[in-house]
Amino acid sequence: MFHWRAGILPGVSAAFTNNGAGNLALHVGDDPEAVRQRRSRLEQEIGVGAGSLRFMNQVHGTDVVLMDSVSPAPEADAMVSRGTPLAVMVADCIPVILAGASADGPVLAVAHAGRPGVAHGVIPAAVERMASLGATDIRAWLGPSICGRCYEVPGAMQEEVVAAVPATRSTTSWGTPGLDLPAGARSQLENAGVMVEYSGPCTLETPSQYSYRRDRHTGRFAGLVWCHD
Template identity: 45%
Template structure:
């Protein structure tokens, strides 16, 4: 049994500008036919049937949905998915927010979380960890990857907002390159996960705002969405 994780870029799909080209978001105004084709390419690329990919209707909250079988439509109004089913891929869509991919290789319990400013502030990641432990995972066995997101040097926010998020997610306060108030959500989530006793933490350091091969809503409003995917390969 192996836990597999994939992070997509904006390259390799069929969508046209401003969604060029591997947009996986079906809620951003892109041609639905192109999005469907891109999602099929993703499934083919990871070796699963498209029906085995589970999507979310992300709403910037802290609701966690436990999945036991493929879904006919995206999980409604949720920002985290967890499962113990093999070959069931959980997908999180982002374009500056933090994709959080969690897996316990001992039990095969996995999770995918959409952690933007609001969700991170209200505790969507601890809620996902709790749902995973309810399925038998142990925090000390959980391995986490924090995927590409807007970095603490690029995510300028009002000072009051920075202070508020820092209060709820310690370690997230930052300063931009212009020395203005900013947020580093991955730093705050790292501290939060470490405090929960997570056994292994990794970070993809790429900044979506700086890296042109990634989608960034902050850089280009109305753009596409990246995919963070996690699944258990039982072979």
């Protein structure tokens, strides 16, 4: 069910699911009831209340929404909370988990960082929102995502993204223009003073992870962060 799972701060855990957890997205043509059942099993597995895990309707933007236990699913690409469990879904984009401490307890965040999100700054926006809630010593965990050796893009698109985030420039393993989104994310986090504690493997090269580049009809796996006793 999990590609990776760990306690990341006192009383806080994070995980990235794999194909064993099944598709967790409602927007890919899967049976909605089957998706809800998978989400429910996931909540049971990580020990959070039924229906408490908050998901987003992701749109490749930069909006960051503050969530609590009754917040509906927002149209956004990053969420922040003071302990409400959060989820981000991907299948090549970077699932970013962030956590920090504040005087009022842990501050949690997730971000959906694909090409537009990295280029337009969804990760720095999430860090800034966390800091506005008093979060300090913010750390990041980057889940499985497509790597710079595998993510081919047209030359003009490469130059557009590289102009915004120079660290994204890459060349694919077959010699064409590429984008290294994880490198770009790490550079943005470093500039924001955030330490990256973990970076996952390439989704395209890892059969146990969903990859849109491998299969356009694929499901979505999730990055999760939650509080526990």
